[in-house]
Amino acid sequence: MKRMSTKRMWREAGAGYLFLSPTLFVLLLFIIGPILFAIFLAFHKVQLLGTTSFEFVGLDNFKRMADDTRAKIALWNTLKYVIIVVPFQTILALVLAATLNAGLKGQKFFRIVYFLPTLTSSAVLTLIFMWMYNQNGLINHVLKAVGLPTYNWIGDPDVALNAIMIMNIWATAPYFMVIYLAALQDVPDSLYEAAELDGASAWQKFWHITVPYLRPVTSFVVIMGLIGTFQLFDQSYIFSSGSGGPNNSTLTVVLLIYQYAFKTLGTMGYAAALAFALAILIFIATLLQRKLSKEESLY
Amino acid sequence: MEMKKWLATVGAASVLFGSLLAGCSGGEKAEQTNGGGKAGEQVEVTLAGWGGNPTEQKLLKQTLDDFEKKYPNIKVKYEVIADQYMDVIKTRLAGGQGPDVFYLDAFEAPALIETGALEPLDKYVTDDFDINDFEKPMLDAFKGKDGKIYGFPKDYSTLALFYNKKMFEEAGVEVPRTWDELREVAKKLTKGKQVYGFGVAPELARLYYIAESKGGKVVTDNKASFADPKVVEALQPIVDMHVKDKSAAQPNEVGATWGGEMFGQGKAAMVIEGNWAIPFLQETFPNLEFGTAEIPTINGKKTTMAYTVAYVMNKDSKKKEAAWKLIEYLTGKEGMKTWTSKGYALPTRKSVAAELGFDKDPLRAPLVAGASYATVWQNGTNLPIITNNFNNQFVSAFLGERPLAEALKEAQKTANSEIQSK
Numbered sequence: 001m002k003r004m005s006t007k008r009m010w011r012e013a014g015a016g017y018l019f020l021s022p023t024l025f026v027l028l029l030f031i032i033g034p035i036l037f038a039i040f041l042a043f044h045k046v047q048l049l050g051t052t053s054f055e056f057v058g059l060d061n062f063k064r065m066a067d068d069t070r071a072k073i074a075l076w077n078t079l080k081y082v083i084i085v086v087p088f089q090t091i092l093a094l095v096l097a098a099t100l101n102a103g104l105k106g107q108k109f110f111r112i113v114y115f116l117p118t119l120t121s122s123a124v125l126t127l128i129f130m131w132m133y134n135q136n137g138l139i140n141h142v143l144k145a146v147g148l149p150t151y152n153w154i155g156d157p158d159v160a161l162n163a164i165m166i167m168n169i170w171a172t173a174p175y176f177m178v179i180y181l182a183a184l185q186d187v188p189d190s191l192y193e194a195a196e197l198d199g200a201s202a203w204q205k206f207w208h209i210t211v212p213y214l215r216p217v218t219s220f221v222v223i224m225g226l227i228g229t230f231q232l233f234d235q236s237y238i239f240s241s242g243s244g245g246p247n248n249s250t251l252t253v254v255l256l257i258y259q260y261a262f263k264t265l266g267t268m269g270y271a272a273a274l275a276f277a278l279a280i281l282i283f284i285a286t287l288l289q290r291k292l293s294k295e296e297s298l299y
Numbered sequence: 300m301e302m303k304k305w306l307a308t309v310g311a312a313s314v315l316f317g318s319l320l321a322g323c324s325g326g327e328k329a330e331q332t333n334g335g336g337k338a339g340e341q342v343e344v345t346l347a348g349w350g351g352n353p354t355e356q357k358l359l360k361q362t363l364d365d366f367e368k369k370y371p372n373i374k375v376k377y378e379v380i381a382d383q384y385m386d387v388i389k390t391r392l393a394g395g396q397g398p399d400v401f402y403l404d405a406f407e408a409p410a411l412i413e414t415g416a417l418e419p420l421d422k423y424v425t426d427d428f429d430i431n432d433f434e435k436p437m438l439d440a441f442k443g444k445d446g447k448i449y450g451f452p453k454d455y456s457t458l459a460l461f462y463n464k465k466m467f468e469e470a471g472v473e474v475p476r477t478w479d480e481l482r483e484v485a486k487k488l489t490k491g492k493q494v495y496g497f498g499v500a501p502e503l504a505r506l507y508y509i510a511e512s513k514g515g516k517v518v519t520d521n522k523a524s525f526a527d528p529k530v531v532e533a534l535q536p537i538v539d540m541h542v543k544d545k546s547a548a549q550p551n552e553v554g555a556t557w558g559g560e561m562f563g564q565g566k567a568a569m570v571i572e573g574n575w576a577i578p579f580l581q582e583t584f585p586n587l588e589f590g591t592a593e594i595p596t597i598n599g600k601k602t603t604m605a606y607t608v609a610y611v612m613n614k615d616s617k618k619k620e621a622a623w624k625l626i627e628y629l630t631g632k633e634g635m636k637t638w639t640s641k642g643y644a645l646p647t648r649k650s651v652a653a654e655l656g657f658d659k660d661p662l663r664a665p666l667v668a669g670a671s672y673a674t675v676w677q678n679g680t681n682l683p684i685i686t687n688n689f690n691n692q693f694v695s696a697f698l699g700e701r702p703l704a705e706a707l708k709e710a711q712k713t714a715n716s717e718i719q720s721k
Contacts, residue, residue: 048393050415050614064720069713135554155551157695242383243687247695262386264684265410270720 041272048268061273071274073248074256077161081232081252082285085165085172086225092173093221094214097180098206111181118175126238129167130154154239157247164235164250172228176221183217184210219293223286230282233258253278342621343374347388347398350379354578355643362637366628373621392416392613399616400625403450405440405607406504410680412443418612419447423623428631432648437607440675450609451630454644456574457603457669458505460595464588466494466568474592481569481595482536485546488568496546498558498567499537501697503689505571508604508674510534512597517689521679523714525689526707533597534693535703542699549697563587573606574666578643593665605673607647645670681718688714 017024042062045055065071096114100107117125132138133153140150153163191209200208211218233254236244244251244259253274261271346363350356363375378398380387385407391397403411411417424430430438433452441450460481462474470488475481485496503510503517510517515529524530540547548567555561559576562569563584570576571594580587594603610626612619628634632651639646639655642663646652658667678685692710696703 047414049389049411067716067720069716135552137554152552155549156698157700243690245691245694248691262390265389265414
């Protein structure tokens with residue numbers, strides 16, 4: 001009897017895994033395999049071109065980061081970017097969602113309009129923005145028209161990263177807005193009604209009901225925002241045509257990884273080590289965020 | 300326990316299955332490519348390069364058609380890599396999917412030769428090919444440390460001074476012959492922020508000859524040495540022209556992407572550009588009246604840069620014989636003549652240059668004259684790293700954010716620590 005059941009269990013499990021095998025195969029080949037290989041690379045000096053060689057160097061690749069000025073600049077730029085972009089896009093998304101949920105006339109139309117930038121590929125968006133950021137472009141014309149100073153958005157080291165920030169906040173906030181909008185549908189009307197009876201103003205309702213009720217969603221939005229902003233690459237790549245210039249001002253960690261992996265020969269191992277370090281950094285940032293928001297639900 | 304075993308079995312099976320698949324496709328390819336250029340058998344050679352303008356594309360196509368006519372059993376598959384050319388080539392070479400023949404810029408050549416990914420070409424060369432016909436500096440750019448030749452230069456361009464005739468007439472100035480004259484002339488030609496006297500590309504590729512004009516070296520022993528006071532002294536006038544005289548600007552300050560465009564739009568009265576700018580200006584700005592002159596002398600010495608590109612062969616190519624036939628034709632007298640006939644690029648063979656007579660063309664003569672004293676844009680395997688760091692920091696000095704000496708010192712330090720830990 002016992003034997004029988006084991007056999008049956010085997011068969012069932014077998015059938016299950018058989019059905020899973022295509023997925024498992026793909027996962028192993030394209031996700032788990034490359035991750036393991038990247039970790040392997042991080043501890044080696046790698047030469048891929050010509051005569052391929054892997055030389056074990058222990059922690060040298062990690063030690064090297066400490067002396068790498070460009071790595072420090074890249075990290076600083078990325079942190080600056082994260083610290084400014086994540087709060088801005090989260091608040092903007094929340095405000096946009098709250099206004100679009102307030103029952104204004106034509107809010108469906110605005111929902112679509114606000115969501116449009118998210119549908120555009122980031123590469124195309126960057127190219128369009130580069131036109132607008134041009135010294136004789138739209139943005140400078142508008143600034144001049146209202147009497148504000150104009151900037152060399154792309155060429156000035158002090159401004160270039162800010163230009164990318166503005167563009168990205170504008171492009172990503174609507175995506176999170178949609179998530180907030182969905183969550184707002186769940187807020188029970190009875191809470192607002194009760195608050196109204198108690199004489200709460202619109203601002204009080206927003207601050208004391210909407211915001212606390214949306215806290216789990218905010219947590220999600222911030223974590224996704226953190227992960228996304230830490231991985232900033234395509235915008236700064238297109239902005240600086242791959243160099244991270246002017247004066248390293250748009251150099252981000254992922255762009256630096258790209259440069260070491262594909263631009264300089266023989267530094268693939270160091271690039272993998274940097275990628276590994278970035279993964280750990282994102283992991284820590286996410287843990288910190290969860291700790292701070294004291295959120296119990298898991299994502 | 301059993302579950303785990305199962306997982307292991309399935310895992311192993313799927314990996315095996317995967318390698319089986321990979322094995323299959325590998326085998327097929329090997330069969331397909333087992334040509335080697337035997338007579339009568341059709342061979343397809345892949346040729347990769349960056350695209351050019353439509354006229355250049357047409358010229359190359361014509362050259363390739365002529366080649367296919369001459370060697371009916373070889374077919375050329377031409378692939379254009381439009382963007383990030385070297386990144387794509389390196390990745391494809393590392394993955395074993397490299398083209399048989401491809402373009403290689405002299406600037407990138409030493410590093411790629413060192414990896415051993417290229418086929419030395421000496422053993423294929425015949426007397427008919429006439430190797431001594433090439434301009435020596437251009438050919439030397441593709442020699443490895445072992446003295447072997449890894450590529451034959453297909454064409455080159457030097458830099459020359461482009462000037463707007465109308466603006467010069469209005470300002471009543473002569474074409475500058477020395478760098479000091481250029482600075483004075485630039486002041487007279489500047490009209491506020493509308494027109495700058497001189498358009499500068501603040502990049503090492505375009506400033507190298509100036510940087511070394513006072514005896515300093517940009518690269519010493521394959522390491523950056525551009526913080527040398529002599530280099531700083533040589534580059535200082537360029538920065539001063541922008542910061543103090545306000546008579547020079549970089550293209551993005553006036554909303555242009557490169558010097559040729561800046562010059563064509565009339566936002567700079569002078570730029571230093573290469574051969575590539577001539578057809579661009581003639582086609583895009585047909586009403587522009589411009590002339591070219593040799594680059595003004597520094598300390599009484601003539602200087603300019605030369606940029607050259609070669610055809611090289613992939614070491615892993617399975618059709619080396621056919622690939623060589625292609626290189627031999629493209630860089631041979633016949634192919635080069637067709638390719639350079641319209642003057643989009645200058646021929647690296649002396650005989651072809653003499654035949655086409657570009658030294659008598661008023662716009663191209665200053666560029667051809669530069670070939671004899673030009674510095675080839677190449678210096679060891681670390682030049683790409685050095686250039687990247689130089690460009691990044693030089694801009695901040697050029698924009699007047701900090702002193703040139705300080706910017707270059709920091710850039711040199713960063714470059715050398717990057718080189719050291721390589």
